[in-house]
Amino acid sequence: MASHAVPVRDRRAPEERRALLLEAAGAVVAVHGFDGATVRDVAKQANVSTGLVHHYFDSFPDLLAEVFAKEAEGERDRLSAATSAISEPLERLDKLVALYAPRADDPGWFIWFSAWSAAPRQPKLRASAERIHREWSSEFEEALRAGTEAGAFRCADPRGTTRRLLSLMDGLATQAVATRSLQAAEVAHDIAIAVAAETGLAPEDFPEVARIGTGPLPG
Amino acid sequence: MASHAVPVRDRRAPEERRALLLEAAGAVVAVHGFDGATVRDVAKQANVSTGLVHHYFDSFPDLLAEVFAKEAEGERDRLSAATSAISEPLERLDKLVALYAPRADDPGWFIWFSAWSAAPRQPKLRASAERIHREWSSEFEEALRAGTEAGAFRCADPRGTTRRLLSLMDGLATQAVATRSLQAAEVAHDIAIAVAAETGLAPEDFPEVARIGTGPLPG
DNA sequence: CAGGGTATTGAACAGCTGTCCAGTAGCCCT
DNA sequence: AGGGCTACTGGACAGCTGTTCAATACCCTG
Numbered sequence: 001m002a003s004h005a006v007p008v009r010d011r012r013a014p015e016e017r018r019a020l021l022l023e024a025a026g027a028v029v030a031v032h033g034f035d036g037a038t039v040r041d042v043a044k045q046a047n048v049s050t051g052l053v054h055h056y057f058d059s060f061p062d063l064l065a066e067v068f069a070k071e072a073e074g075e076r077d078r079l080s081a082a083t084s085a086i087s088e089p090l091e092r093l094d095k096l097v098a099l100y101a102p103r104a105d106d107p108g109w110f111i112w113f114s115a116w117s118a119a120p121r122q123p124k125l126r127a128s129a130e131r132i133h134r135e136w137s138s139e140f141e142e143a144l145r146a147g148t149e150a151g152a153f154r155c156a157d158p159r160g161t162t163r164r165l166l167s168l169m170d171g172l173a174t175q176a177v178a179t180r181s182l183q184a185a186e187v188a189h190d191i192a193i194a195v196a197a198e199t200g201l202a203p204e205d206f207p208e209v210a211r212i213g214t215g216p217l218p219g
Numbered sequence: 220m221a222s223h224a225v226p227v228r229d230r231r232a233p234e235e236r237r238a239l240l241l242e243a244a245g246a247v248v249a250v251h252g253f254d255g256a257t258v259r260d261v262a263k264q265a266n267v268s269t270g271l272v273h274h275y276f277d278s279f280p281d282l283l284a285e286v287f288a289k290e291a292e293g294e295r296d297r298l299s300a301a302t303s304a305i306s307e308p309l310e311r312l313d314k315l316v317a318l319y320a321p322r323a324d325d326p327g328w329f330i331w332f333s334a335w336s337a338a339p340r341q342p343k344l345r346a347s348a349e350r351i352h353r354e355w356s357s358e359f360e361e362a363l364r365a366g367t368e369a370g371a372f373r374c375a376d377p378r379g380t381t382r383r384l385l386s387l388m389d390g391l392a393t394q395a396v397a398t399r400s401l402q403a404a405e406v407a408h409d410i411a412i413a414v415a416a417e418t419g420l421a422p423e424d425f426p427e428v429a430r431i432g433t434g435p436l437p438g
Numbered sequence: 439c440a441g442g443g444t445a446t447t448g449a450a451c452a453g454c455t456g457t458c459c460a461g462t463a464g465c466c467c468t
Numbered sequence: 469a470g471g472g473c474t475a476c477t478g479g480a481c482a483g484c485t486g487t488t489c490a491a492t493a494c495c496c497t498g
Binding site: 033035036113114116117119120121126129130133160163164166167168169170171172174175178179181186189190193194197 | 252254255332333335336338339340345348349352379382383385386387388389390391393394397398400405408409412413416
């Protein structure tokens with residue numbers, strides 16, 4: 001008689017299980033996007049039943065919103081940590097731009113793009129995306145203002161410059177993610193030109209930006 | 220005895236019915252996006268059964284791809300028609316940018332954004348989007364090259380400038396569509412700054428761009 | 439070592455999706 | 469006028485979705 005294989009249960013502390021589910025959901029979203037990810041995908045990825053997912057999250061959209069918030073906040077904190085220590089304004093702006101810029105095979109941008117896409121149908125996701133976009137804008141604006149006050153460069157309208165630089169990089173990222181037809185060198189060049197024009201400096205003044213796509217992440 | 224209401228059939232020539240279905244699908248997509256649109260929505264919009272939709276289109280994704288191609292080609296043709304007649308290079312670039320730029324409540328940009336979002340899961344949609352993006356790029360590149368040769372302005376790298384301007388406008392459009400938190404005046408200003416910087420002219424040299432959002436479509 | 443608390447299961451549910459196809463009804467041609 | 473071609477219907481289908489819940493198996497406490 002064939003022995004009946006009993007499913008190995010894997011009981012965890014609620015806190016840990018929640019974290020594991022978020023991690024699993026992140027992995028699924030990285031592949032299928034926020035549209036396209038399903039409860040069953042996440043459950044399978046976490047080696048768990050679909051019922052358990054709803055035991056820890058009121059609804060699946062809630063889980064997705066939390067995945068995005070966690071991911072985006074982590075990215076923002078990494079960026080903050082890597083730039084807040086730099087006191088030289090020009091150097092700081094250089095690094096800030098270089099870290100925000102789209103990079104070939106950067107999964108982070110796929111998540112963002114996917115989040116904006118799903119946002120119209122998922123209010124919580126949209127709220128998170130808007131909040132973190134604002135936070136990032138503040139980071140840029142602050143760096144531009146500080147650099148201008150310190151006389152490192154000239155920026156007449158930090159708010160406008162932020163809007164233009166982020167829009168440019170968002171647009172480049174969209175192309176990079178959606179078509180994969182963008183060369184890393186082109187992207188680096190485009191961003192250097194734009195940030196130079198906005199600050200009255202030369203592209204050569206932004207060495208970190210120039211390095212985009214030519215090596216490992218500078219963070 | 221209540222008389223049994225017989226559904227009024229509305230027999231049409233195949234050509235006409237196809238056009239009507241495309242039109243109905245366009246209306247549905249304009250509201251629900253490419254993800255989110257369903258066969259039943261389209262059938263209802265066209266006052267027709269779902270079976271008929273499949274009688275005219277091999278699959279629903281095929282129909283959606285055709286909707287996008289038709290819409291985007293129409294937009295491109297309108298843009299082409301409005302600018303090809305302008306012989307003065309600066310004036311032509313001005314109008315070209317003003318027509319491409321995102322506008323408050325412009326349904327065209329929602330369709331584009333929605334198409335890019337759905338592209339990863341819908342190869343035909345993606346192919347169309349890439350093709351038409353290339354065609355629009357060519358239009359800009361050509362205008363920049365012509366203007367430079369005629370001495371109307373200076374543009375060292377028409378291909379790069381096109382990439383930067385379109386990326387900027389794509390990024391602005393994304394924000395406009397996804398968050399609706401962008402002022403028309405800001406958008407106009409941002410684009411004028413960028414196109415001026417790219418051509419070595421002043422923002423005031425682009426009056427049509429300045430008019431973005433302040434009046435009816437200049438086309 | 440017994441018992442309660444709870445993390446976990448997995449089947450069942452209603453509702454949606456695109457697709458199919460046998461049957462029906464209207465127009466055109468002879 | 470009548471027969472055939474075909475535009476068209478609408479129900480049925482399999483497969484997916486998020487969500488629910490009674491039953492279960494494990495751990496910790498007493």
